[in-house]
Amino acid sequence: MPKRPSPIPSRPPETASPPPSPPDAPDEFRSDDAPADPGIVRAGAVPAPEEALAEPAAAQVAGEGAEAVPPSAPDAAPGASAAPVPRKTPRPRKRVVAAATGQAPPLPPDPSAAPGGEGASAPPARPAEAKPPAARKRPAARAVRAIPTGGTGIGAPSGAAPNGGADPSPVPADAPAETPPASPAASRRARVAVRRPVVVAPPAAAPEADPGDPLRILFVTPECAPWVKTGGLGDVSAALPDALAARGHEVRLLLPAFPVFDRIAGRARIAELPAGGVWPAASLDAATLPSGAVLWLLDAPEFFRRDGGPYLASDGADHPDNARRFAFLSHVAARLAQDDAPTGWLPDIVHCNDWTTGLVPLYLRQMAEERGRAAPAASVLTLHNLAFQGLFPMHLADSLGVAPHWRWVNGAEYWGQLSMLKAGLLLADSVTTVSPTYAREIQGEALGFGLHDVLRTRAAEGDLHGILNGIDTAAWDPARDRLLPHPYDRDDLHGKALTKATLQWQFGLADDPEALLFGVVSRLTGQKGIDLIVGALPWLVAQGHQLVVQGQGDAWLEQALREAAAAHPSQVAVRIGFDEATAHRIEAGADCFLMPSRYEPCGLNQMYSQRYGTLPLVHATGGLADSVVDAADAAHGTGFVIPEATPEALRTGLERVAAAWAEPQRWAALQRQGMERAFGWQESARDYARLYRDIVARPQRRARPG
Ligand code: ADP
Ligand code: GLC
Numbered sequence: 001m002p003k004r005p006s007p008i009p010s011r012p013p014e015t016a017s018p019p020p021s022p023p024d025a026p027d028e029f030r031s032d033d034a035p036a037d038p039g040i041v042r043a044g045a046v047p048a049p050e051e052a053l054a055e056p057a058a059a060q061v062a063g064e065g066a067e068a069v070p071p072s073a074p075d076a077a078p079g080a081s082a083a084p085v086p087r088k089t090p091r092p093r094k095r096v097v098a099a100a101t102g103q104a105p106p107l108p109p110d111p112s113a114a115p116g117g118e119g120a121s122a123p124p125a126r127p128a129e130a131k132p133p134a135a136r137k138r139p140a141a142r143a144v145r146a147i148p149t150g151g152t153g154i155g156a157p158s159g160a161a162p163n164g165g166a167d168p169s170p171v172p173a174d175a176p177a178e179t180p181p182a183s184p185a186a187s188r189r190a191r192v193a194v195r196r197p198v199v200v201a202p203p204a205a206a207p208e209a210d211p212g213d214p215l216r217i218l219f220v221t222p223e224c225a226p227w228v229k230t231g232g233l234g235d236v237s238a239a240l241p242d243a244l245a246a247r248g249h250e251v252r253l254l255l256p257a258f259p260v261f262d263r264i265a266g267r268a269r270i271a272e273l274p275a276g277g278v279w280p281a282a283s284l285d286a287a288t289l290p291s292g293a294v295l296w297l298l299d300a301p302e303f304f305r306r307d308g309g310p311y312l313a314s315d316g317a318d319h320p321d322n323a324r325r326f327a328f329l330s331h332v333a334a335r336l337a338q339d340d341a342p343t344g345w346l347p348d349i350v351h352c353n354d355w356t357t358g359l360v361p362l363y364l365r366q367m368a369e370e371r372g373r374a375a376p377a378a379s380v381l382t383l384h385n386l387a388f389q390g391l392f393p394m395h396l397a398d399s400l401g402v403a404p405h406w407r408w409v410n411g412a413e414y415w416g417q418l419s420m421l422k423a424g425l426l427l428a429d430s431v432t433t434v435s436p437t438y439a440r441e442i443q444g445e446a447l448g449f450g451l452h453d454v455l456r457t458r459a460a461e462g463d464l465h466g467i468l469n470g471i472d473t474a475a476w477d478p479a480r481d482r483l484l485p486h487p488y489d490r491d492d493l494h495g496k497a498l499t500k501a502t503l504q505w506q507f508g509l510a511d512d513p514e515a516l517l518f519g520v521v522s523r524l525t526g527q528k529g530i531d532l533i534v535g536a537l538p539w540l541v542a543q544g545h546q547l548v549v550q551g552q553g554d555a556w557l558e559q560a561l562r563e564a565a566a567a568h569p570s571q572v573a574v575r576i577g578f579d580e581a582t583a584h585r586i587e588a589g590a591d592c593f594l595m596p597s598r599y600e601p602c603g604l605n606q607m608y609s610q611r612y613g614t615l616p617l618v619h620a621t622g623g624l625a626d627s628v629v630d631a632a633d634a635a636h637g638t639g640f641v642i643p644e645a646t647p648e649a650l651r652t653g654l655e656r657v658a659a660a661w662a663e664p665q666r667w668a669a670l671q672r673q674g675m676e677r678a679f680g681w682q683e684s685a686r687d688y689a690r691l692y693r694d695i696v697a698r699p700q701r702r703a704r705p706g
Contacts, residue, residue, distance in 0.1 A: 209248035210689045217244060217692065218347035218377070220254045220333040220357045222310045222326070224295070226580070227260055230309065231523060232469070232604050233353060233384050236434070239472045240688070242291045243681035247689060252345065254333055256304040256325070257285060257297035267297065271342035273335065278401045279328055284336075284343065296343075298332050311356075323392040326356040326420065327400040334363035337377035349692045352381045355390030358424030359400070362412060365427055366403050378695045380688075381428035383421075385601050386442050386449045387527065390420030414450075425454050429695040432465045432688070434602035435623030439466030447599050465691060468626050469602040470681030476587075476608045478675075483584040488613075490675035493668075496588060496613055503589030506582075507573035509546050515571075516545045516661045519590025519614065521583045521605055524553030524561070529596035529619065532650045534560045539651060541568050543658060548590065550575045550582050587612045592657050598645045600624045610638050610674030615660075615667070617653050619645040627679070631660055631670055638674035 219241045223234035241251040261267065267287040275281040282300035289295055298304070303325040308314045311322065319325060330352075337347050352360045361379040368375040397407050397418055407413055412423035425431055433439045441447040443456045443464075458464040474480065478496070479489040485502050488495030497513060504511050518540070522528045533547075534557065540547060541564075549561055549572075561574040575582065587593065593609035593616045602623030606616040610628070616639040618624035624641075631637035640660075642653040660667050 210686065212693065214249050215349060215689065215692050215696065216250045216252075216345065216347045217241070217349045217351055218252050218254055218333060218336060219244075219351045219353075220329065220360060221353045222256060222329070222356045224253060224255055227264070228255070228258060228310055230311070232434075232602065235472065235604055236384070236469055237353065238291075239470065239681050240685060241293050243470065243685035244689065245291075245293055247682075247685055249689065250345075252294050252296050252347070254296045254298060254329070254336070256310070256329055257299040258304055258310060259306075261285075261287070261295075261297050264295070264297075270296070273332060273342065278399055279331060282328075282332065284332075296336075298329060300328060303328055323390075323396050323418075323420075324399060326390065327359050327402075330357050330359035330420075331363050331401065333357065333360045334367055337364060337375070338367060338371075339376055347377045348696050350377050350379045351688075351692075352379060352424055352428065354382070354384050355388055355419075355421035355424070357381070358390055358420035358422070359402070359412070360424065361427035361429070362402065362406055362423045366401075366406065369403075378429040378692070378698070379427075380430050380432060380691065380695070381424040383425070383431065383433040383442070383601070386421075386433075386447070386451060389414075389422065389449070389451070392418045392420070394418045422451060422454060425451060425458065429698070430463045430465065430691055431455070431458050432467050432691065434467065434469045435626045436466030436468065437625045438599075438601045438622035439464055441599065441622060465687075466626075467684050467687045467691075468623060469604065469607075470684045471604055471607045471611070471679050473611070473678070473680045476584075476611055478588055478612050481584055481588070483581045484588050485585070488588075490613065490672050493613055493671070499585060499589040500591070501589075503548060503585055504546070506585070507548050507575070508569055509548065509573055510570040512546075516543075516658060517589065517591045518545060518547045519586040519593050520547070520549040520551060520595075521586050521593075522549075522551045522553075522595070524549075524551040524557040526554070527598055527600075528553075529598055529645050529650075530554075530557045530561075532596050532645060532647055533594055534564070535647050536650055536654060537564050537568075537572065540654065541571050544571075545658070546571045546573075547594075548573045548575075548586055550577065550579065550586055552576050552578060587614055590614050591661065592617055592640075595619070595624060596642060596645050596650050596653075597621060597624060603627070606639070607677075607679045610677050611679065613671040613675050615639045615657070615670055615674065617642065617650075617657055619643075619649075621645070629673075631656065634666075634669070636673060637670050638677060639670070 219237065221233065221237040223229055223237050225234035225238040228234060237253065241253050245251045255261075264287045267285050269283055270286045271284040273282045273284060280300065280302060282298060285297040285299055287295045287297065303321070306313075306319070308319065311318060313319050333350055333352070335341060336343055337350050339346060350360055350364065352358065358381065361381065364375040364377065364379055391414065394407060394413065394417055397404075397412070400418070402412055402418070405411070406423070407418070410426065412418045412420065414422045433442065438447075439459070442449070443452050443459055445452055448455060455464055478484065479487050481487060484495070484499055486495030486498040488499075500513065500517060501511065503509075504515075504517070509515075509517070520530070520533065522530065524530045530551070530553070533549075537547070547564075552558065558574075558576050561572075562576070564572045565574045587605070587608050590609075591614060593605060593614045595603060595606050595616055595618045597603065597619055598621070600619070600622040603618075606618050606624055606628055609616040615631075616624075616628055618628050618639060618641055620641045620643055628639040628641055629636045630641040631639065640653050640657050642649040660670065
């Protein structure tokens with residue numbers, strides 16, 4: 001049994017101006033009309049191109065139910081207990097929005113760009129006197145021909161431009177075709193790698209099919225990029241089902257029919273779900289994604305047809321009925337696994353993700369009890385972040401249809417409350433998390449967020465597995481990335497140097513190829529160690545380095561970054577917002593990507609960084625520890641790993657980065673080693689498939705008496 005949680009730490013006062021946002025909530029609904037601090041590089045909201053936009057971004061914000069607080073988080077009060085505890089009230093987590101800017105077919109219309117204060121933001125305004133890099137005078141001999149991007153990348157017209165016509169693409173649509181020539185120094189660095197023309201990489205070879213009969217997998221998730229994305233879960237939900245399908249399995253993705261899906265092509269009704277018990281009638285629509293994956297959309301207007309994101313309402317607060325919204329999604333998932341399901345397609349496995357689907361295993365058990373037979377499908381719950389637990393008052397249990405005998409300690413009860421995540425952890429046939437190291441870490445008090453005992457028990461039963469996420473290697477490939485102005489590959493980094501110059505221009509940083517440019521694309525929260533980066537800024541500036549940040553999150557971190565950008569505009573730039581295209585360009589244009597997360601279940605950006613020749617600096621935790629090899633290993637190093645998430649360790653790490661930067665040959669070797677790493681989904685999908693087979697073959701589904 002978990003020990004009783006200690007008192008909830010309070011947050012230090014925030015400096016942000018009203019409207020206040022919850023401590024861990026990105027301030028995504030902050031009015032963009034708020035007066036900008038003079039001199040601060042900031043973004044305005046940009047609606048997506050008319051033809052590409054559907055509804056307001058369906059999914060902007062990820063409220064994750066109650067969030068637990070890690071002891072070392074900067075918002076923990078001095079003297080707060082070392083044990084992280086779930087917060088009393090459900091917290092919003094982070095926001096969504098994939099940007100529409102620069103998206104090209106075959107991606108669906110960018111659902112994430114949102115009008116008003118949400119969605120993609122425009123690039124920061126440039127000083128009036130600044131010239132785009134294309135117009136800079138460079139020695140002609142050093143000019144580098146722009147690599148064509150097929151018209152979909154930087155420089156492509158991006159449609160409606162609000163707020164005085166700001167163009168969301170970093171280079172004006174009418175910029176000359178010849179993009180900024182690399183400076184001599186940039187060229188020198190680029191030449192460290194062997195030069196050859198950049199060729200578009202062929203698609204990866206088709207994966208081998210898994211042996212045995214195909215499995216039928218119902219993958220239940222509230223997010224799927226690029227339609228609905230608040231962070232890595234959206235990426236994973238888009239890529240893992242595809243990877244499983246590529247191995248021969250049949251996958252159906254079950255998502256709420258958020259308004260953004262009104263624009264999906266070929267959507268058709270496949271089933272009516274009659275009202276029953278505490279639940280209303282609903283419908284199920286199907287659509288096929290460009291990848292071939294089949295999407296099932298749960299159309300329940302009273303729950304999912306509304307403004308705001310998947311978890312947060314337009315005012316930044318949780319949707320007040322989140323418990324019923326996500327319990328309904330979970331209940332329908334369990335109903336679709338019953339042999340009288342109206343779809344006629346019965347899954348072998350229901351794969352659940354995070355607290356929003358945590359009640360699926362409980363409902364499967366309950367339905368099996370009601371029908372007097374074993375649950376027909378096995379369940380897997382993947383934990384993407386233990387800090388978000390879906391904690392609700394127990395008095396809601398009636399309205400969620402949770403049977404009385406599942407309201408106790410062997411069910412959904414967690415210190416008197418109803419915990420959707422705990423129910424799932426306890427009752428799923430198998431629990432996975434997104435890296436082997438995180439699977440170990442969450443069994444300890446420090447990162448167990450009050451659920452470490454449950455997790456330890458599952459691990460002792462052989463039912464807790466760490467499977468490292470992959471990345472979408474087609475979307476995140478510097479040689480094929482349509483969002484980059486200049487593609488490049490590991491044999492020719494010239495396009496990277498050009499992208500850096502463009503990024504410096506876009507963000508108003510000094511045009512200096514020799515300046516060490518750090519990049520961050522992240523939720524701006526304590527989890528991500530953003531406060532540590534803020535603390536390192538005086539040193540970074542004094543050394544002549546540069547930093548570009550895109551993100552949104554805690555108001556005080558946004559403010560601190562804005563102030564730093566205002567004080568040092570040629571060295572520090574921040575863009576508060578969520579924009580996919582700029583995220584790609586920062587990944588490509590930065591020299592070093594900072595991720596000193598206090599904990600990180602997996603993390604995706606450190607993998608993107610390695611593929612983009614951008615050396616990551618990470619804290620040795622979770623998936624960061626599992627995916628970055630420290631530069632001390634000269635033959636295999638791909639980045640810089642700091643042993644602790646502390647100011648001192650970060651400073652030492654930054655100094656090591658700077659020392660390596662001063663040695664171009666060594667830097668290039670580290671880049672190449674990172675760019676050679678695969679990071680695809682094939683191995684992880686194979687591991688999931690093995691796990692599915694293992695639990696499907698078990699004679700007994702997991703059963704716990706209530
Ligand atoms: P988490 O899910 O904890 O936020 P991950 O590293 O797993 O962290 O995934 C975050 C994903 O969201 C990555 O694809 C990252 O590029 C993207 N992302 C985060 N913040 C932004 C932003 N402000 N703009 C664009 N993409 C972002
Ligand atoms: C969560 C984690 C992140 C992980 C992502 C996808 O958001 O914070 O580390 O990469 O889920 O699994």
